[in-house]
Amino acid sequence: MTSTITKKASAIALFAITITTIAVMWHPGFWGTALAEVGALSLAAAWLTLYLTRAEDLHLKIVLIPLVAAAVWPLLQLAFGATIYRWATSAAVLYWAANAALVFVGLQTFSDVRIRQGYLRALAIAGFVMGIVAPLQLFTSDGKIFWLFEVKYSNIAMGPFVYPNQYAAFIELLLPIALTLALSDRTGWRTFHGLAAVVMYASVFASASRTGFILTSLEVLVVPLLAAKRAGISPRRLVISGAIFLGMLLVLGVAVGPEKLIAKLEQKNAYGGRREYVESSLRMIRDKPLIGVGMGNWSAAYPAYAVFDEGWFANQAHNDWVQWTAEGGLPFAILMLSVALWVFPRALRTGWGLGVEVIFLHCLVDYPIQRIAVAIVMFSLIAAIACSDERSDATGVRKSTAPRRTA
Numbered sequence: 001m002t003s004t005i006t007k008k009a010s011a012i013a014l015f016a017i018t019i020t021t022i023a024v025m026w027h028p029g030f031w032g033t034a035l036a037e038v039g040a041l042s043l044a045a046a047w048l049t050l051y052l053t054r055a056e057d058l059h060l061k062i063v064l065i066p067l068v069a070a071a072v073w074p075l076l077q078l079a080f081g082a083t084i085y086r087w088a089t090s091a092a093v094l095y096w097a098a099n100a101a102l103v104f105v106g107l108q109t110f111s112d113v114r115i116r117q118g119y120l121r122a123l124a125i126a127g128f129v130m131g132i133v134a135p136l137q138l139f140t141s142d143g144k145i146f147w148l149f150e151v152k153y154s155n156i157a158m159g160p161f162v163y164p165n166q167y168a169a170f171i172e173l174l175l176p177i178a179l180t181l182a183l184s185d186r187t188g189w190r191t192f193h194g195l196a197a198v199v200m201y202a203s204v205f206a207s208a209s210r211t212g213f214i215l216t217s218l219e220v221l222v223v224p225l226l227a228a229k230r231a232g233i234s235p236r237r238l239v240i241s242g243a244i245f246l247g248m249l250l251v252l253g254v255a256v257g258p259e260k261l262i263a264k265l266e267q268k269n270a271y272g273g274r275r276e277y278v279e280s281s282l283r284m285i286r287d288k289p290l291i292g293v294g295m296g297n298w299s300a301a302y303p304a305y306a307v308f309d310e311g312w313f314a315n316q317a318h319n320d321w322v323q324w325t326a327e328g329g330l331p332f333a334i335l336m337l338s339v340a341l342w343v344f345p346r347a348l349r350t351g352w353g354l355g356v357e358v359i360f361l362h363c364l365v366d367y368p369i370q371r372i373a374v375a376i377v378m379f380s381l382i383a384a385i386a387c388s389d390e391r392s393d394a395t396g397v398r399k400s401t402a403p404r405r406t407a
Contacts, residue, residue, distance in 0.1 A: 003112075006056060010109040011119050013043055014102075018376050019126060022170075025373035026145045026160040028152070030091075036372045037098040044101035047108050059111045061386040063342050066335040067103055067379075071096040073332050074295035083294025084301055092295035092327075095372065099379045106383020116384055120177050120352060121189065123377070127174035128196035134158035134167060135206040135256045158207050160373070168212020169368030171200045173355040173377050175216055179223040180352040183241060184231040198245060202252035208260040211365050215358050220245075226351040273310065274318040274365065280305045281317045284326035292329035301326070316370055320363035323370075339382070346385045353385040 017039035024032040050056040074092045076082075083089040110116040133146075135158070141147045143155035151162065158167035175197060182194035201220060204212045228238045283305040284293055293301040302314045317323035325333040340360045347353035359378055362368045369375040 003056060004115075006050065007109050007112045007115050010043060010047070010105060011115050013039075014105060014109060014380065015119065015122055017043075018380065021376055022126075022130075022373045023160055025371060026149065026151060026154065026157060026162050033095070033372045036376055037094045040098040040101040040105065040376070043105045047105060056108070059107045059387070061107055063339060063382065063386055064100065064103060064107070066338045066342075067096075067100040070332065070335050071100050073328055073335070077291065077294050077328075080291075082291040083297060085294060085297050088296035088300060089294045095375075096295070098372070099375055102376060102379040103383045103386070106380050107386060110384045110387040113387075116387060119380075119384065121181070123174055124178045124181060124193055124196050127171065127178060127200045128192075130159050130167075130170070131196070131199035131203040134161070135203050138206055158203070163371075164207040165209045165212060165366050166368060166371055166374055167207050168204050168209035168216070169359055169362055169366075169374050170377065171204055172212065172215050172219065172358045172362065172368075173374070173381060175200050175219050176223045176355045176358075177352040179219065180227045180350075183224060183227040183233055183238075194241070194245065198249050198252060202249060202256055205253055205258045205261050206256040208264050210261070210264050211362055213261055213265070215362055219354065219358060223351055223354055226348065226354070230351060276306075276308050277302075277314060277317045278319050278322050279307050281319065281322040281326045283307070285322070285330075288329060290329045290331065292325070292327045292332065295327045295332070298323050298327055316367040318366055320367050320370065323367065343382055343385060346388065350385055350388050353381055353388070356381050356385065 017036060021032065021036040021039075024035070047056065047058070051058050071093060074083075074089045074096065077089055078086060078093070110119065137145070137147065137157070137159060144150045145154050145157055145160060145162075153162045156162070156164060158164050161167035161170065178193045178197035178200060182190055182197055185193060197220075201216055204216050224238065224242065227233070228235075280302060281298070284298075284301055287305070298317055299313070299315050302317075306314070317326065321333065321336070324336055328335075340357065343353070344357050347355075347357050356378055359368050359374075369378055
């Protein structure tokens, strides 16, 4: 009983930190990021304390190894002076330590299948609420976050996400959860989850994110097939569900207005500018392939390697994979690739976890997890995926109630 209460408290705390971090991510100050990092590391410290006092056992998975190594790597860069800007690399230590802590906390919390299922439902509800608020804000707030706060780029913000592609990445993580639960949930929540999936998908139209639209469309096609196969749903029921989904989507899609998205999809040379950023990043990699320029230092290093100057500040490479390699060298890229490869078969098996792999795809053309608000959801889901096994049903609920305690 004590273990269950502890895990419930941990899940509530983790969800509160996640929602708070998302709600304040529009603010340009560092305190919003620090809030999430302190919260994640504090929860991890609390679990370690419980373990040391023998109040709780630890649940560990091999995926923690590359994630902890990702936090140690910038420390090594600092120790050996292999960074061009120490402050940025110091901030990267906290960021990657927080990501590892999120997975560690999630492994302890989501080892209880009922808590894991409840957390997934809570995320689906959060996605549903954001899917309503974000388009309404875009069209009615006169360029203000939550109708109150005006900051740079708030005129194109989707909810607290000042960068529409970040909002699309957030939906990419949560949409597979709603789609899977809509087909497999055996409770009265099934209809709600279907509506949540439609609302989230339609809201991506309003964001006008091309990559977000392509990837969420891929999820809408693939995830229901995985869920149907796993839950033994007949083709007839799947077709009916698809027709209902399409009908609601047409109504909501017209309501949010897809014109801006269509115009962006018709643009020629959609990768213009980003291609040059990637070329500049490859020059960094060739110069320092093993150690990198220092985690968090892409924007500081860019002017020395730029192949063109458009007169704007270049904040990110718009390709996380090349940016990770430029900042941390090939070893860091291998760490992230190992995480993606480890997660893939497990995410595929759950269906609802497929959004994590979609984010890794999104990283090829943008920087979806360079901001902690999307990262906190992604790394929490990695922990939930790791806690699932082949005996789990499509919602992540094991048919056996005995939790696994081994790595």
